[in-house]
Amino acid sequence: MKRISGEIRKKAKRIKLLLLDVDGVLTDGGIVMDNRGEEIKRFDVRDGHGIRMLMRARVQVGFITGRSSRVVTHRAKDLGIRIVYQKVYNKIEVYQKIKRRTGLQDQEIAYVGDDIVDLPILRKVGLAMTVRDCWTGLKPLVDYVTIREGGRGAVREIVELLLRAQGKWGEITQRYYGE
Ligand SMILES: [Mg+2]
Incomplete structure (x- = not known):
């Protein structure tokens, strides 16, 4: 895992909701x-398990996508995700709606996007992240760029970053390590 700076850890500590773009983040x-x-679409099973672990750690997860497909509905249902917005033309409008719905502040929300359309939300949230194979213009503007690529473990990497920063890694993974 990449070395995480104190500043990123501080931001990650406050996160109560992880919002994910779908194409290019949860897929390649x-x-x-x-x-x-x-x-x-092809999803990564380890990303999926990461999302489940994060929700067990009481961090909410949501999907925001510009496209609309039944596979996304199925994937969200499969993972127990209730914050799902598809066919979103104006991502920032939906972001405001999610803030009202959850009662959360910008500082409590993290977002992962991979393209220029994600920029308006990335500029607002408390923790802005992108994936290694993103549109390169995002890289200097976000807090964190994953080592893994979209659809290839990038989300899992972010989940682990959040769990560790929040001091929940031990609690959540204890069941796998045993006594
Ligand atoms: Mg995308």
């Missing part, structure tokens, strides 16, 4: 479309 950005126009 590729979309497979079948003959009926139905989308197929």
Whole structure:
């Protein structure tokens, strides 16, 4: 794991909600479309388990995506995620809506995006993050860039960063290590 600066740890400590862009963050950005126009996406199982661990640690998780597909609905349901916004044209408008719905402040929200459309939210949140293979213009503007790529463990890396910064890593992983 990358060395995490004190400043990032301080920001990560306050996070109560992790918002994730879908394409390019939870996936590698590729979309497979079948003959009926139905989308197929490839998710990372370890990202999924990371999301479950984070929710067990009482950090909420939400998806915001510009596209709309049934696979995202299924993936969110599979993971027990209730904050799901699809076909979002104006991400910042939805971000404000999520703030009202959850009653959280900017400092308590982290966001991960991979493209220029994610910039308005990244500039607002308490902890702004992107993935290694993002649109490179984001890199100088965020708090943290993952070592792993989108759809290839980037979200898991962020989950571990948050859990460790919040001092919850031990509590959440204890069941796997045993006595
Ligand atoms: Mg994206």
